[in-house]
Amino acid sequence: MSNHKTGGLMELPLDDIKKAIGFLPEGLSEEEAERRRNRFGLNEVKEEKPLSPWRRLWRSLQNPLVILLTILGLISLLTADVRSAIVIFLMVILGVAIRYVQEMRADKAAEKLKALVSTHATVCRNGTDQEVPLKMLVPGDIVRLGAGDMIPADVRLLNAKDLFLNQAVLTGESLPVEKTAVPGTIAGDTAFSNNNCYLGTNVESGSATALVVHTGEDTDFGALAAHINSQQVVTSFDKGINSFTWLMIRFMIVMVPAVFIINGLSRHNWLEAFLFALSVAVGLTPEMLPMIVTVNLSKGAMAMSRKKVIVKKLNAIQNFGAMDILCTDKTGTLTEGRIVLEQYLNPEGDTDQKVLDYAYLNSYHHTGLKNLMDEAILDHEELAAALQIRESFHKIDEIPFDFVRKRMSVVLENKEGKNILICKGAVEGVMEQCTQMEVNGQVTAIATEQRQHCIERVSALNAQGFRVVALAYKWMPDAPDEPVYSTKDETGLVLSGYLAFLDPPKATASEALKKLATLKVDVRILTGDNETITTYICRKVGVNADRILTGPQIEKMTDEQLAADVLNYHVFARLAPLHKLRIIKAIQQNGHVTGFMGDGINDAPALKAADVGISVNTAVDIAKEASDIILLENSLLILEQGVAEGRRVFGNIIKYIRMAASSNFGNMFSVVGASAFLPFLPMLPIQVLINNLLYDFSQTAIPTDNVDAGWLVKPRKWTVGELRRFILVIGPISSIFDYVTFFLLLYGFNAWHNPALFHTGWFVESLFTQTLIIHVIRTNRIPFIQSRASWPLTLTSIAIVLVGAWLTVSPLAATFGFVPLPAAYWGWLALILVAYVALTQLVKNWFYRRYEKKPA
Numbered sequence: 001m002s003n004h005k006t007g008g009l010m011e012l013p014l015d016d017i018k019k020a021i022g023f024l025p026e027g028l029s030e031e032e033a034e035r036r037r038n039r040f041g042l043n044e045v046k047e048e049k050p051l052s053p054w055r056r057l058w059r060s061l062q063n064p065l066v067i068l069l070t071i072l073g074l075i076s077l078l079t080a081d082v083r084s085a086i087v088i089f090l091m092v093i094l095g096v097a098i099r100y101v102q103e104m105r106a107d108k109a110a111e112k113l114k115a116l117v118s119t120h121a122t123v124c125r126n127g128t129d130q131e132v133p134l135k136m137l138v139p140g141d142i143v144r145l146g147a148g149d150m151i152p153a154d155v156r157l158l159n160a161k162d163l164f165l166n167q168a169v170l171t172g173e174s175l176p177v178e179k180t181a182v183p184g185t186i187a188g189d190t191a192f193s194n195n196n197c198y199l200g201t202n203v204e205s206g207s208a209t210a211l212v213v214h215t216g217e218d219t220d221f222g223a224l225a226a227h228i229n230s231q232q233v234v235t236s237f238d239k240g241i242n243s244f245t246w247l248m249i250r251f252m253i254v255m256v257p258a259v260f261i262i263n264g265l266s267r268h269n270w271l272e273a274f275l276f277a278l279s280v281a282v283g284l285t286p287e288m289l290p291m292i293v294t295v296n297l298s299k300g301a302m303a304m305s306r307k308k309v310i311v312k313k314l315n316a317i318q319n320f321g322a323m324d325i326l327c328t329d330k331t332g333t334l335t336e337g338r339i340v341l342e343q344y345l346n347p348e349g350d351t352d353q354k355v356l357d358y359a360y361l362n363s364y365h366h367t368g369l370k371n372l373m374d375e376a377i378l379d380h381e382e383l384a385a386a387l388q389i390r391e392s393f394h395k396i397d398e399i400p401f402d403f404v405r406k407r408m409s410v411v412l413e414n415k416e417g418k419n420i421l422i423c424k425g426a427v428e429g430v431m432e433q434c435t436q437m438e439v440n441g442q443v444t445a446i447a448t449e450q451r452q453h454c455i456e457r458v459s460a461l462n463a464q465g466f467r468v469v470a471l472a473y474k475w476m477p478d479a480p481d482e483p484v485y486s487t488k489d490e491t492g493l494v495l496s497g498y499l500a501f502l503d504p505p506k507a508t509a510s511e512a513l514k515k516l517a518t519l520k521v522d523v524r525i526l527t528g529d530n531e532t533i534t535t536y537i538c539r540k541v542g543v544n545a546d547r548i549l550t551g552p553q554i555e556k557m558t559d560e561q562l563a564a565d566v567l568n569y570h571v572f573a574r575l576a577p578l579h580k581l582r583i584i585k586a587i588q589q590n591g592h593v594t595g596f597m598g599d600g601i602n603d604a605p606a607l608k609a610a611d612v613g614i615s616v617n618t619a620v621d622i623a624k625e626a627s628d629i630i631l632l633e634n635s636l637l638i639l640e641q642g643v644a645e646g647r648r649v650f651g652n653i654i655k656y657i658r659m660a661a662s663s664n665f666g667n668m669f670s671v672v673g674a675s676a677f678l679p680f681l682p683m684l685p686i687q688v689l690i691n692n693l694l695y696d697f698s699q700t701a702i703p704t705d706n707v708d709a710g711w712l713v714k715p716r717k718w719t720v721g722e723l724r725r726f727i728l729v730i731g732p733i734s735s736i737f738d739y740v741t742f743f744l745l746l747y748g749f750n751a752w753h754n755p756a757l758f759h760t761g762w763f764v765e766s767l768f769t770q771t772l773i774i775h776v777i778r779t780n781r782i783p784f785i786q787s788r789a790s791w792p793l794t795l796t797s798i799a800i801v802l803v804g805a806w807l808t809v810s811p812l813a814a815t816f817g818f819v820p821l822p823a824a825y826w827g828w829l830a831l832i833l834v835a836y837v838a839l840t841q842l843v844k845n846w847f848y849r850r851y852e853k854k855p856a
Contacts, residue, residue: 010154010196010213013183017156017213021139027124028140036138043137043153043215056104060096068249072278081275087689088282091696119624121152141212147401149203154219155210157181157195162400163206165197179208202604205402207367240318240718241293244657247720248284248664251727255668256281262675272681279685280671282692284664292656295703300649308632309642310617316628319611320595321646324520324715325587327580327610328597330527330534332634334541335503339372341379342466343500347437347450349457354438355497356380357387359471362422365395365410373469373501391415397485405429411476411485419476419483423490427458430470430493437495446495458498462532465540466500509541512636519643520714523636524587525571526580526596526606534573543570550574554582563589580606593715597639614639644712651707651716656699659777662727663695663770666734673735674742680755684817687763690807695770698800701792708779708787722851729847730777730840734769737836741765744828756819760808764821765829767804769836771797776840780848783841 073088260277401408407425472493538545596610599619607613615627674682
């Protein structure tokens with residue numbers, strides 16, 4: 001795993017590395033850091049670099065719809081149909097330009113939103129430690145590392161204290177690996193070098209100071225990311241868009257040749273038939289789809305940011321709305337995440353001040369990551385003076401916490417020169433090292449019966465929702481002037497008592513869970529806590545905890561067994577990181593879109609595996625980096641609002657697709673029939689193109705539209721089969737009224753011998769029905785009465801039909817082949833529109849009753 005881009009610099013001795021990168025013991029100056037940043041670039045991997053303007057434009061032009069329209073425009077030019085070519089290229093330019101501008105705005109907005117999500121490293125600059133963004137690190141920087149930190153670059157350790165790293169992201173190792181500043185490797189591979197740490201791994205416990213050797217793309221992780229990102233990953237959202245695009249192209253492959261052959265055979269003017277078939281192809285193309293999608297996603301991201309939900313990846317919005325199972329930790333989500341020390345008890349269950357005193361000494365003096373329980377203990381600030389903590393005690397050493405022992409110890413020297421080891425940690429981790437206990441100043445051996453009573457007391461506290469920590473101590477024998485202590489000294493301890501902490505349920509938890517339930521999002525609790533505490537909290541907030549699956553039980557299950565049984569449980573307890581990962585994958589195997597909400601070191605694998613990884617801004621760096629969505633507040637209420645917004649975004653995209661596809665399909669179905677019996681073209685090619693241009697422009701306001709509350713009540717996924725059914729059912733309705741219009745024009749206004757009148761009449765009817773029918777298709781309710789479109793969409797709809805009507809009498813009318821329509825026609829048109837809306841509404845209601853169990 002040695003870095004192939006950097007000549008094996010990480011493999012050199014420390015002195016050689018220092019010389020090669022220009023090491024300064026007091027840290028770099030800001031000026032020197034800036035010079036190195038100009039030389040090496042920002043500490044970012046490849047995928048974080050924004051697209052250049054030309055690359056963005058090229059990507060916009062690569063869209064299948066854009067390519068298709070460009071080809072049609074070029075063919076129009078080659079066949080001397082300049083007017084049609086101008087209209088087609090106008091469509092291309094309009095669609096590409098709007099998409100380009102919106103993507104630029106979306107990316108700039110996303111960068112601003114990402115700036116709200118802080119990922120920093122502690123760096124020594126100018127001799128002082130300071131927090132700087134990860135991307136500002138340069139080779140030669142000196143960084144400080146502690147539990148919960150992500151390794152910010154490829155670094156060489158200068159010193160380390162009980163440092164354990166999780167490097168599974170690079171090596172696949174499931175257990176933390178100890179790292180030291182002492183050189184040494186296993187199996188000759190630098191991935192296992194004791195004194196090398198790599199970008200992408202994270203600190204599980206301990207502390208260290210390290211020298212930055214490689215940054216950005218020069219890191220092993222950067223090289224790996226560059227390789228992976230050279231192959232574009234197609235998301236489920238992209239797959240859905242592409243599936244729809246190819247569905248329309250397949251329709252086109254059938255319809256366009258039919259129009260060409262029918263018109264060519266009936267009128268024997270093959271050039272005219274060819275040009276008309278080209279215009280039909282354009283009419284079937286949903287030109288505004290890329291723009292509508294981009295505008296909706298960027299608008300949704302901004303709307304979600306106002307609700308304190310930051311979207312790191314725009315395409316994650318669709319999965320966010322489609323999520324039907326949310327897996328989340330208990331602490332900080334269902335509970336306040338604010339630990340309060342409620343009781344300090346001796347082994348007999350009585351309040352004992354000495355237990356609190358010793359706990360304060362332990363929490364005050366240890367230098368590792370102070371957790372919420374330490375902070376709750378240190379809230380008793382009065383003890384600093386009462387114990388004369390600085391005058392009476394001197395710290396000798398500490399034995400840091402790790403996930404195997406589940407405890408930590410400090411060794412202090414008192415005024416008499418005696419050393420005392422004070423140990424605090426998980427009850428089982430501490431009690432297994434205790435041989436005695438102290439009650440009211442009396443130290444006695446722990447009998448089996450007493451040990452059982454202790455366990456029962458702890459269980460009783462847990463059942464009340466308390467998190468219990470055990471405290472023990474041991475007077476150490478006289479030692480040399482500078483003794484060094486290790487985990488071997490944590491034996492023969494005296495059990496002092498217990499500390500009972502309460503993390504109360506959030507006042508909003510029950511309400512948030514009920515709101516998520518109304519959105520058909522099923523919440524599953526995944527926690528490392530024991531079953532008793534978990535059951536207590538879950539029942540308080542209304543989560544079904546009658547059955548709980550534990551980590552040890554999962555260990556005994558195969559992946560197939562877990563997938564078969566996982567949906568029978570709502571609560572999972574005593575979980576390790578691998579258990580969470582297996583649960584996520586098991587739920588996904590059952591066809592569910594799964595979200596995972598986590599903020600801890602151990603949550604990163606599950607965040608990556610989930611369809612939607614959700615974290616909070618207060619999470620550790622590695623969790624934020626692994627997430628798609630970041631909440632600025634750790635609240636399920638915020639999450640519920642984000643899910644609803646995700647569904648609104650998807651809802652507006654689906655509106656355009658349903659409306660454009662069904663309407664276009666219906667009109668072109670009319671073209672095929674009309675071509676078979678009319679002695680002239682049903683509509684001139686230029687008129688088809690203008691109709692399509694105006695109609696598409698009317699849809700640009702869809703991203704501003706409201707979405708019915710009914711749409712939000714359940715997760716929504718891409719279902720191309722349902723879209724196909726919708727097109728085939730709703731599309732032909734417009735054809736019915738097109739044929740009514742044909743009959744009216746031919747027999748009511750004698751258009752058999754007046755092609756211009758027929759063209760104008762159908763142009764107006766087609767534009768009016770296509771533009772106004774969005775108000776029916778946009779909702780599953782009764783349009784205009786139960787559900788109204790947004791004002792921008794309403795105004796654009798009205799404006800476009802007025803422009804269409806004006807074109808028939810404007811100075812441009814003759815250019816486009818229009819003639820004034822008889823006054824009586826407008827009355828008949830009003831009746832046709834009313835009947836069209838009514839029939840579409842009836843068929844739409846039948847469609848949703850037939851194909852959706854509960855119409856949204």
